[in-house]
Amino acid sequence: MAVGEPSCRRRKNWKVEDGAIVLRHTEERPAWHDLIYLDEKFENFHLSLDWKAECNSGVFVRAGVPGTPWAYLEIAISGEYKNRKRVPPDQADGALYSLAAPSRDAPSHEGWNNFYIICDGPIISCMLNGIETFRVDFREEKWHKPQGKFKLVYANLPREGWVVLQDHGSKGKFLGFKNIKLKVLASGK
Template sequence: MRNWLIGAAFLAVVACKQEKKEDPVKEAVEEVSQEVAAPNWEVLFDGSSFDEWHYYNGGAVTEPWKIEDGAMVFYPPKERNGESYNLVTNKTYTNFVLQLEWKVVKGANSGIFYGVEEADKFGQPYATGPEIQVLDDENHPDAKNGTTHQAGALYDMVAPSEKTVKPIGEWNSVEIMVNHQENQGYVIQNGTKIVEFPVNGEAWTKMVENSKFKGWEGFGEYQTGKIGLQDHGDQVAFRNIRIKEL
């Protein structure tokens, strides 16, 4: 009788493990949800909803953004009618650490913005928000326009100190820190700090003046703003998005 009970318990454990393996996506989402909900971190995307996001100067997130396998995925529409589908957070942030993962298809381009001011007169997040580049360095032509246009760069201002981006189809981890009190910013890509930069003052102004953004009204001027994810017309995916205010 004792051996029968032990055998039954063993079969129950095996069945439980098999049941979990039958739904790996659900298991992954639950694991991510528990991990990102650590103290002092605010979950911006846990793999299940767009509740913390909306379209820039627009409403709730709909297609062409979809949720697949615990990630938000952008599928560029064939017909736009002048519409853009950039995402921004519902909340604004000043000093923070942002963590996420991104993945692109061959030849894709996108970006991560901070300090985004939402207003009709600006039209696009990049009009005000500095961008951390998301790119297929091997196949997108923008990568040939200089290292300040390559993956992980503070776009058109600070180039990555080394190449850490993974091949297309693989997930890249990114940590972005912006601290206006300390006048410091950095980008860690796939575990390596590749970009450091000032975020205000004379040093920041000089960087802007030496970039394509010289003379842009409002660019980089909003210390408090929204986080943005770019519709650049290419397929891109993001997941495991969380933020910690400093």
């Protein structure tokens, strides 16, 4: 079930092209931390979307105030196809950014890729092109202590928030999302 018309910050940088939400960085459209996010907040859901990226990007789930997503949960899109060895494992495509590297080799490619993300109570998981990359249960003891790059206690983060598509940007690079489908789950189901 697709969610309605997205609200977004700096919408002028994004456009719809061949059924995809795309951003092409040019002199007129400079790159840097541009976000597009859905109107509603969600707690428990299945999210499927296709993405293609030549630059650093990500999908934030249960994000707080749009514009400050780094304090929340990001499923990473590195966009570093030619420099994959330079990308830290916990920032690779399909990682839970800075928290969980992909548990299996789930190769992404320069064409369109698919994320299937599930947020269900304390459990968050992601599949990249049909292969599970991580499954995290925030009830585990380690999540009750500061973790990752941002030293947050992730067990205490709100379980409801926005779905955010992030552009972290690189001049002259392509970023696109399409086939975005979100199915809301009953609380804890």
